[in-house]
Each structure stands twice: as C-alpha cells, then as structure tokens.
Amino acid sequence: MARLRSGHTAFADGKVLYVWGGCQSVNGEEVILPSDEIWLYDMESGGWSREAMKGEVPPLLSQACGSYLQGTLHVFGGCSSGGHSNQMYSVNVQDGEFSWRRVSDAAGTTPSPRDKHSCWVNRDRLIYFGGYGCKTIREVNNNQNFIVDESSWGAIGTAFFRFWGWNNEVHVYEPEENAWTEPVTQGSPPVARASHASACLGDRGYVCGGTETSSLDIHCLDLDTWTWSQIDTPAAPLPVGRSLHTLTAVTDHTLFLFGGLGVTGQPLSDVWEFDAQTCEWRERAHPHKDKPRLWHTAALGNDNDLVVFGGSCEYTVLMDSITILRSPVQKHCGDVLIFQTQPYPLLRLCEDTVGRNASLLREQVAWLPAKVREVILKRISFYKKGAPQHD
Structure with a gap:
C-alpha cells in the first residue's frame, strides 16, 4: 500500500489514481518521500502498485505544485534541502517509461522560487497563482503583489539580500512553446496568499481560502480577459475560513470543497458545494464526518466520484516563547475516501x-x-x- 503522506500530488486518469511525492512527520521532523517512485491506485479493484521512475529525477521536494495535462505530470516549485525552488520537471505517465525530464531553456521570465502555490489547467496552459517564497530586495521593491513575512527575518537570517513572503502573482506556462508569461491582470485581486485551494470552471479560475479570515472568501479570474472579481456570497450559510483544503470542479458550474485547517487550528471534515451560477454555498451531509483531513488531495474519478487520498487528520503546531516553529506534529493518513457527487448509472x-x-x-x-x-x-x-x- 502507498505510504502514509501529506502534501503530495494526486490526479486521476481513466480508472487509475496516480500519487507522487509528499512528506511524513517522524518524531517531529518532516521527512520528504522519494521522488523516484509513483503509486497507482486501481479505482475498480482497490489495489495499489508502485512504479519506479528514472531520468532527470527531481530532488526531494516538499509542497511542490503538481499539474496533469495531456498525459504528462508537471511539477513546479516546492522546497528542497537546498531551499525554495523554481524548477519545472515533467514526466509522461502514459508511455510506461516514467522517465522524468527537467524543463530548461524556457522562454520568458521564470517565476521566483515558491511553494504552497496552486495551478489552473486551462486550454493547454498551466496557470499558477500565489504561493510562499523568496525574492531579492530589488524584486520586492518592484513588486506590488508581495507581502513580506516579517517572522522569517529571524527564522532565515543567513540570506539578508532576500525576503520571504506571500504573493498573488499569476504566471502562465505553455508546455508546447516551453514559454513563461506574466499577464497583466485587471480588477481587484485576492490578497497575497499560500496554502489556498483553486479550481477551474471553463475559462474561469477560482481561488478560495488560505488566509486568516473567519469565513471563506472566494475570487474568480477570467482567463480570457485576466480580470479579477471577488464573489459576493449570501451572509449565511458560509464555510469557515481555512487553509490546506481542496476545491474540485465536479460539474460545469459546481465546485466541491472538503476539509482543511480551520483558522483556530482545528482539522475540518465538512463538505460544501459552491454553485457558480447562483454564487451560493450549500453544506452537504456525508459519512466521513469522523475523518477530518488537511493537506490531502482530491481528484475526480469514475462516474464523477470525488476520490480523496492521504493528508493529515491531526495537526499540532509547536510553539516556543517567541514564535511558531515550522515543524508541526501531524498524524498522516493513507486511506481513500470516496464522495458520490451524482446518481450512478x-x-x-x-x-x-x-x-x-x-x-x-x-x-x-x-x-x-x-x-x-x-x-x-x-x-x-x-x-x-x-x-x-x-x-
């Protein structure tokens, strides 16, 4: 069976769920799982298998962003033993070779190193939003979309020429052209953030959560005009604010929200559906209320089943007298939860x-x-x- 993990990448193709990367907490220390293997879950039989990977294998990465497009897994960013990364790696999962390739010589300007970001897959493009990472002093001075993490000055004091913090940037990568662009957006963008969730409905990208707010905000980016809008929702009912949750498109106008870490530090197990036509949230009942999850993955499987894998069901932040330490204690999960989103044929x-x-x-x-x-x-x-x- 696949090892227990959080912060991994998972996607469904046909009747198979693919799981790569992630981490575990062992005796309070974060252990990043191997990048030279990928696990396959047969959604018909419930069986697991492991495939070895070769080629230009990525370094051990934590909190990278994995996206699946036309048979290829693309992994961008993350944090390794050498610090934050802005490297892109890709692997074809359909040819049976599972051979990694480091993407190099891309045209345009590569985004700065980051983790905890998200990606919309739209019209053969990978569109990245937000994240936590580092920038030089010049980049910070020339960037209105970056909030400096003041606590990082004491935690990361060896590189004085860099600042760590959150961004709300939008970057586009086109694999066919091997090119990066940074579109100029209009409207009112979300506040800079990381550990949020995002999903795509047609040519609209949605992002929610990841900030310290009592209720969940939701924003939309028109991927044609690059115009941001904040969605006004009725006063109630509304999901509580959270991070490390999932947001998944289950119909042409419905987004499915599950779990996450609440603003008071509690793991959540609630399920909400967002109707993009009426701009309303609706909480729905489900049998997994006793299985809270955060830092998990969700993918759309057979007959529109939502397949949730891994994550953590407990999360305790270690604190000292000065600041919050960055190594939380977690209880990782390795089970699969299935949510039926529509009547079965x-x-x-x-x-x-x-x-x-x-x-x-x-x-x-x-x-x-x-x-x-x-x-x-x-x-x-x-x-x-x-x-x-x-x-």
Missing part, C-alpha cells in the same frame, strides 16, 4: 451490487462474458479489500 449500480454480494452470486459471475467478468472480478476484489466508504 444503472451499470455501475449493478457492478457494485454484484461486488458486494459475490458469495451469493459466484455461479452467475462465471456465466458472464469475459470482459464483463473481468470488471466484476475487480469490483469483488474492491469490496473484499474493505472498500472506501461511499456517501
């Missing part, structure tokens, strides 16, 4: 029914055509393994 209902009642239908399964039987046997295996609970 008849075929799926039949497959699940047979899978759950295999002992009663063993003889009938043997009568099925080979291809159908193969699918049914996977569903039987899925439920034998102790299938993730559906809502």
